[in-house]
Amino acid sequence: MNLIRIAIIAIVIWLLIRMVRGYRNRIRNSPSRKGDSIDTMVRCARCGLHVPKREAFRRGDRFYCCRRHADTDRSP
Numbered sequence: 001m002n003l004i005r006i007a008i009i010a011i012v013i014w015l016l017i018r019m020v021r022g023y024r025n026r027i028r029n030s031p032s033r034k035g036d037s038i039d040t041m042v043r044c045a046r047c048g049l050h051v052p053k054r055e056a057f058r059r060g061d062r063f064y065c066c067r068r069h070a071d072t073d074r075s076p
């Protein structure tokens with residue numbers, strides 16, 4: 001019973017992650033707004049997601065996809 005419950009929770013989490021990634025991809029692939037040129041893509045130092053430099057969060061010389069990753073990345 002516990003195994004089934006864990007499996008269901010894992011599937012739900014996986015689906016949520018997929019939804020969030022799909023949502024981010026839609027934002028990234030949406031037509032650029034007026035006046036925007038092609039932006040430099042930077043890689044999140046925590047999860048590896050590529051985000052436009054102007055939308056990335058910066059900590060020192062590292063870039064992150066979101067504030068949470070910028071705050072929780074503890075690697076040197």
Ligand SMILES: [Zn+2]
Pocket residue numbers: 044045046047048049064065066069
């Ligand atoms: Zn990230």
